[in-house]
Amino acid sequence: MSVLFTLLFSLAPVLGYFEYLQLVLQWPTTFCHTKPCPTWPPPNNFTIHGLWPDSKGKMLNDCGSGDDYDDIPDAHMRKQLESDWPNLTSRAGEIKKYQEFWGYEFNKHGTCSMDRYNQDQYFELALKLKNQFDLLNILRNHGIIPGKTCTVKDVEDAIKAVTAHVPNLNCIVRSSQRSSHIMELLEIGICFDREATQMIDCRRRWKSHPDINQPITLPR
């Protein structure tokens, strides 16, 4: 019996069984401090970095053959993705580069939830989850606005007040401002169960910031 259990549990990650989903939203201006963005200023709202299916025990990545992605044919869907899930390192309208980004994310992450969401469903779900709440407004309601300094805790508390669960924050030190102790908020992860009907605490959290009282900002 125990042999069977061991076998089942060790097989599960190999088969790519995902247990939860993390929607990763990025703050474009911070992203554009790490990579050159041809369009300045970048969008003044959160955009999608990815929707990452994961398991609790083992990080899931690349669950498919490497080229499972088919360019998105539907024009309406493409339009929506162009504004909500842009490739910030390419120019708006460079649709091939956008498809590259969506394809990269789908092959690396989307393939790990194919037992539940096919490609169309995966992208629809990402858009739906993103538009379920207005993160920018949630933060603003808690006095957190671009250009101001707050702490990791302030942002976590503002999001928790709405989701009731712990988000995952990723912050960076801007290379040109090494002497500053203020970090820039790059990404916010919000986690959902497999069905994406319930929010849950994020696991496997980024350890980019030293502690919860770390001063951070959303750069303007």
Ligand SMILES: *[C@@H]1O[C@H](CO)[C@@H](O)[C@H](O)[C@H]1NC(C)=O
């Ligand atoms: C995004 O666009 C850039 C340049 O326009 C390209 O080099 C890159 O491969 C694209 N895809 C990803 C995954 O960022």
Ligand SMILES: *[C@@H]1O[C@H](CO)[C@@H](O)[C@H](O)[C@H]1NC(C)=O
């Ligand atoms: C920011 O995006 C959210 C959806 O993700 C949207 O509801 C909101 O209107 C946007 N805010 C601005 C100022 O564009």
